[in-house]
Amino acid sequence: MLRKPDRTRSVYTADGGAILDIESGRMFFLNPSASFIFQLLERGFSDGQVMDQLVERFAISAEQARGDLAAFRDALTNHSILPSG
Numbered sequence: 001m002l003r004k005p006d007r008t009r010s011v012y013t014a015d016g017g018a019i020l021d022i023e024s025g026r027m028f029f030l031n032p033s034a035s036f037i038f039q040l041l042e043r044g045f046s047d048g049q050v051m052d053q054l055v056e057r058f059a060i061s062a063e064q065a066r067g068d069l070a071a072f073r074d075a076l077t078n079h080s081i082l083p084s085g
Contacts, residue, residue, distance in 0.1 A: 007021060007022045007023040008020065008021055008022065009022065010042070012035050012039060014032075015032065016029065016030045016031045016032050016034065016035045017029075017030040017035035017038065017039075018030065019038070019081055021079070021080070026079070028079060028081065033054070033058060033068070036053070036054075036057065037050060037054070037069060037072050038072075047069060050069055051065040051066055051069055052065075054068065054069070
């Protein structure tokens with residue numbers, strides 16, 4: 001399960017979503033695929049389940065899904081949205 005710091009809030013629309021870091025005042029906008037990934041992680045989906053959902057929904061290869069998820073997790077960690085470790 002995704003363990004967001006308590007200082008963040010997120011909202012979603014059909015066009016994507018946004019994450020607000022209340023502490024820093026920074027807002028991160030998500031495209032539809034990033035929003036989809038973030039929502040799945042919030043719901044407790046494993047990486048394997050997220051990759052399966054990406055393959056199905058966006059008709060991409062498993063390798064592409066794996067890379068996209070890894071890059072997104074790195075971005076979340078770099079911006080302190082997702083705890084490291």
